[in-house]
Amino acid sequence: MPEPGFPQVTVVSKSKRVRCSSIHLARLCDRFPWLSVRHPASHDASRFGTAVDKQVSLVLSCIAAGNTADLPSDEELLPETSIILDWVEKNYPLEVWEWHVQHHVQLVDPESGEILTEGTPDLLFLHRTEPRFEDVDMKSEGQMFAGYLQKPDENDQQLSYVTAYWLEVSKTRKIESAKIILACWGLRGVKPLESQPITEQRLSEVIETIRAIPPVDPDAPQPEASVGSHCLHCWQRGHCDEHLLPLAVVTKAGLPVPYAEFVGGDLTAETTVKALTWLEGAKRILSEAKKIVDLVEGNADAFVTQNGAVTVGELMYGPQEVKGRKAGATVATLTKEGLTRLIREGETKVKCKFYPAPKP
């Protein structure tokens, strides 16, 4: 869900602490928080907040505040909204739990008083009589696939919310445990993933982790990038020059021109469609280029095989013995030989690919 309460960064001369939703990537790459301060609008939540998220927040806030005047009618409710509302009412009845919807939290360092991070959890349910609360993060099935999701027990963003809220509530009443619930919703219902109960001891670890991430000075030189598989889920990727191809290189290679329309810009649905269209053209050119590479390489190999090695700068190019790669039975051979017990089922993975669009 979006974080409407989080202030947009406009002051560029002041160092900023990382926000809750950025902690995980900030731990993996120093450049990420620096880019996040310079391009706050690229945040994932602003890209993936849905009409259902907004409706759920509105209805739950109205119910929590006893405000029936602003409640949408049953006919106005989206089917998914009704599914989520039923789930919340069944698991967190209002007479047992206090509902705190989109409640902005600040994690204040208990030693220095500095605000270490801040953000807005989707839903906080505080038990009315027992010393515990639950932090619920709503995720659509699409969001589950779109973003890298840390498991509830190690989810940096939700752990920072829990720590901040725990310290806030502890000013007025005792808290002994909390839980994180990642609730994945779709038309087939809500599937919750739960953390183990979180105890007070864990709070110090969370605070230590966030303290270790230095504040970001957007005027400082660009920090070094740490490229890895996490880049796939980085919402600053569109601004990170580790992943940008200079336009001059593209033009020189004769690749399709529309690349200029999305190079260096924000990653949005529109620029992604342009990028995919461009990729199709680029792949055709690369496949033609590969044929030329094979042809030239084949001619060079034929010459040195027949006439001996040639000298290229400081290197020689000619026939050399190389160790062959190990090979084994293929699935087709094993099936033919009746050895199907040796064939493992393919593991289901999420992969981005083209597929037919639903008919309108």
Ligand code: SF4
């Ligand atoms: S794309 Fe990768 S290297 Fe670039 S800022 Fe994001 S995490 Fe760091």
